[in-house]
Amino acid sequence: MVIRDLVAKSIFEQSGYIAPEPNGAIKMDANENPYSIQEPLRKKLLEEIGRVDLNRYPVAGIPQLRERFAKYYGVNKNMIMLGNGSDELIQTLCLTLKGKINGVLIPVPTFSMYKIIAVNTGNKVVEVPLDKNFDLDVDAMTGRIKDKFPAIIFLSSPNSPTGNLFSRKKIEAIINKAPGIVVLDEAYASFSGRSLLSLLKRYDNLIFLNTLSKLGMASIRLGFLIGNKDVVAQLDKVRLPYNINSLSQIAANFFLDHEDEFSKQIIEIANRRDELYRGLKEIKWIKAYPSRANFIFFSCAFDSNRIYNKLVAEGIVVKNLNSPPLMPNCMRVTVGNKKENETFLKALKSVTPK
Ligand SMILES: Cc1ncc(COP(=O)(O)O)c(C=O)c1O
Structure with a gap:
């Protein structure tokens, strides 16, 4: 071999x-x-975790936790999917959105896992440099969108590793030109005081990603995705049944209790x-x-x-x-x-x- x-x-x-x-x-x-x-919150969390029956599978699909996230963000539960970190959700997106339209477009530099996951799931990746202010180069991106017709465009705002927000106008310009889904990754939005979540009402090809990893719970691996319920329904077919373990489910509820x-x-x-x-x-x-x-x-x-x-x-x-x-x-x-x-x-x- x-x-x-x-x-x-x-x-x-x-x-x-x-x-x-x-x-x-x-x-x-x-x-x-x-x-x-x-303490005393630490003790409270450990007590809750101590009550888990480790011999049982976790709750699959986790409607209760999805409902809580939905309420928090003012959306319908069917628009929410939870992942083993947002990395897993990026993987699910890259595995699922590979139809007649396929491929991934990213501005660079950006979060390295977009490219790694896209390549590992068999996607072609197109990279477009950011402009000199690390903002989106809309003309260059539009040109590549026309050539390559990508199924997914990942935009991290604030962007990692550069730390800046992309301009709202430019993000919307890209959403308007995209033939497929634009994933707006707001992993760091809580530190910026700006979220563009309200754009969901305007664009059905927009998906938000977020995570508890940057907010104080990196160890539990809990990411979440918010967007069009028809897209979420397809992604959910690819999600592994018990992707959020019981301990993480408890910790995520604890996070929401003590937000x-x-x-x-x-x-x-x-x-x-x-x-x-x-x-x-x-x-x-x-x-x-x-x-x-x-x-x-x-x-x-x-x-x-x-x-x-x-x-x-x-x-x-x-x-x-x-x-x-x-x-x-x-x-x-x-x-x-x-x-x-x-x-x-x-x-x-x-x-x-x-
Ligand atoms: C922009 C961005 N998105 C997603 C992630 C991954 O988050 P998670 O820990 O939920 O997989 C990171 C982690 O560094 C990140 O920088």
Whole structure:
């Protein structure tokens, strides 16, 4: 048997997604909420989790939890689908929307999993560079839409890794030109104070994605999708029956019960972000970009691999994005708590240009 002959070339040639092991480091690489759940809420959650019958399958389809999300967002339950992280929902979209119209179009740079998942599910991917302000280049995207007729266009707003919001006018221009579905991924919208969810009333080819991962519950892997019920009904045929495990279901309900506590943390993180941005601006050899998310994108005047290694040696992990031509010597740092941000800035300032 020759493995190479069994595996799609597009998969065989990949190096694979690598998430660094935390190993006790200060984690500022994955855009998580730095605050863990404190007592007495922690105890309450553990008690609820302790009552789960682990010998039983989870509730399939989870109408009750979908209903709660539907209520929260003011939509019908049939417009909601839950996923094992929004990564799974991206995968479900890429597996399902492959009819006569197919293929995926993305602006770049953007969230790396759109491309990885699209390729791994057998889709062709078209990449269109963002403009110099990291906003959508509508003319270039429209040109590729006309050539390629993609079934899915993924737009992350705020965009990762650049941190900016795309302009509403440009997003709508793309929705109007799209022959298929536009997925507006609002994973970071809570940090930006802007959601375009109300556009659902106007466009039946628009699907929203969101996740609890950035809001304080990354470990439970709970993403959700909101949109046209006819599209959701098709996606639901592809969803695996028990995709949300019982422990995650309890934790997601717990999140909704205590949403106000998590919201306070979001406000705190947005304040810390602005503080961290000011700190980065003080470093002469860094160009930091304004952010509406819970992370900051910055480029360095010299080799970011060296800077990354130095930070790792100091026990801090950030995301090293260094990849010319789009992101030469670029990095992304997740907003941490006050102490983490200070430790990071101090370590960064201690790096000297050679
Ligand atoms: C834009 C964007 N969408 C989706 C995700 C994935 O979220 P989840 O943890 O729900 O799979 C991320 C994670 O980094 C992201 O940056």
